[in-house]
Amino acid sequence: MNKAFLAAAAFAVFASVSFGAHAATQTQPAPAPVAVVSQASVNLNTADAATLTRELKGIGATKAKAIVDYREEHGPFSSVDELLEVKGIGSATLEKIRGQLSLQ
Template sequence: MRKAILAAAAFAVLSGFSFGGYAATQAQPAPTAVAVAAAPVNLNAADAETLSRELRGIGETKAKAIIAYREEHGPFSSVDELLEVKGIGSATLDKIRGQLSIQ
C-alpha cells in the first residue's frame, strides 16, 4: 500500500512539472514574420552604396553604372529610363521597380 501511495505521489509531482512546462511553452505566442516596408530608393539621390545595398540584383558594378548614367544624362525622369543603363535589363528592372522612386 505504501508503495502505491509513493508511486501515485511521484506520478503527481512529475506530471505537474510536465504539464507546467507544456503550459509555459504554450503561453508565449510564436514569433511572427513581420514584413517591414522599406522606403523607396530615390534613383536621383542615392549613392552607389545605397543602390547596391537596398536593391536586389544590383551589385557594386551596376550601381556605379547607374550613377555614371545619372551624371552623364542628368536626373532620371522615369524608372523605365534605367533600361538605358548598361547591365540593367527588363528582368532586373521588374524585380526592383517597386523599390524605386523618382523625386
C-alpha cells in the same frame, strides 16, 4: 395525441441538432496576424552607388556605379523605365526592383 406529441418532440430534437451542427460549420477561426513589411524607396536621382548596392537586390557594385555614371552623364532620371538605358540593367532586373524605386 401521443403520436403528435412524440412527432413534435422528435422534430424539435432533430431540428436543434441540425441547427447546432450548421452553426458549428459556419464559424471560422480568427485570421492569423499578417506582418506588413514596408520597404523604403530608393531615390534613383540622389542615391549613391553604396546605397543602390545595399538597398536593391540584384544590383551589385558594378551596376550601381553604372547607374550613377549614367545619371551624371544624362542628368536626373525622368522615369524608372529609363534604367533600361543603363548598361547591365535589363527588364527582369528592373521589374524586381521597380517597387523600391522613386524619383523624388
